[in-house]
Amino acid sequence: MEIFYYLVTIHIHNLIKKRGKQMKVKNVRAINKASLIANVDIEFEELGITIRECLVRDGKFGMWVTMPSKTYEKDGKKNYYDLVIWEKEKGKAFQDMVIPLIKKELESIENSDKIPF
Numbered sequence: 221m222e223i224f225y226y227l228v229t230i231h232i233h234n235l236i237k238k239r240g241k242q243m244k245v246k247n248v249r250a251i252n253k254a255s256l257i258a259n260v261d262i263e264f265e266e267l268g269i270t271i272r273e274c275l276v277r278d279g280k281f282g283m284w285v286t287m288p289s290k291t292y293e294k295d296g297k298k299n300y301y302d303l304v305i306w307e308k309e310k311g312k313a314f315q316d317m318v319i320p321l322i323k324k325e326l327e328s329i330e331n332s333d334k335i336p337f
Contacts, residue, residue: 243318247261255277262285283323288303289303
């Protein structure tokens with residue numbers, strides 16, 4: 221199973237690097253609670269893969285996206301296990317490509333009368 225995730229990660233990285241337009245941000249749900257801005261789905265059209273429940277956060281270093289995770293408790297403390305992980309450089313390329321798409325979607329929600337849920 222790990223080889224599958226590795227191959228998918230490589231393919232997604234190549235899509236981002238060469239053809240970022242193959243990525244879409246869908247189902248934007250504004251949250252605006254502390255650093256949490258929204259919940260989004262990210263679709264990679266060419267692969268036919270959608271990563272659901274990505275969280276958009278904003279802080280002193282700007283906006284970023286976290287991939288879906290599971291929560292678990294260890295020693296009485298809440299922890300998170302990332303379901304999708306990136307190598308550092310590939311993760312940066314992903315963030316650089318997806319953040320402008322998310323900002324565009326958030327602006328369209330702010331400028332519409334549509335309720336975003």
